[in-house]
Amino acid sequence: MIALTQEKREELIKYYGTLIDWSDDRLSSDLSDFDRGAIESSKLMTEIALASLTAEPFGWEIAGSIFPTLGEALKPGYRGTPEPIYDEPPVPEIKLPEPIPAMGMDSEYDTGHNDGWNECLAEVKRLNGWGE
Numbered sequence: 001m002i003a004l005t006q007e008k009r010e011e012l013i014k015y016y017g018t019l020i021d022w023s024d025d026r027l028s029s030d031l032s033d034f035d036r037g038a039i040e041s042s043k044l045m046t047e048i049a050l051a052s053l054t055a056e057p058f059g060w061e062i063a064g065s066i067f068p069t070l071g072e073a074l075k076p077g078y079r080g081t082p083e084p085i086y087d088e089p090p091v092p093e094i095k096l097p098e099p100i101p102a103m104g105m106d107s108e109y110d111t112g113h114n115d116g117w118n119e120c121l122a123e124v125k126r127l128n129g130w131g132e
Contacts, residue, residue: 062081
């Protein structure tokens, strides 16, 4: 699992909200079926990620017993640490592809594509605190 600080979580929540707004704006314009499908798919994935970052636990578990509130879980007589139970899926572990090495490119498109790919990977690593 990815360990997020509260600061990183809040940064991602704000960023995902901006992406959803951008998607809504783009979907209101004339688009090809391909572009519309790509934006709708991206928006759905962003909404899922946002839901997992903002989800509240619906219950708590201690030693196999499930409680509707944290107060119930902390009543005397139960040993162990309460673990939250979420309705939304957790943020999954991210496995990244390798950067595309710089080499003699055939066109400006290839150079721009590879540079964009590598910049995107660097940003994902920065947002997750991987220090690259």
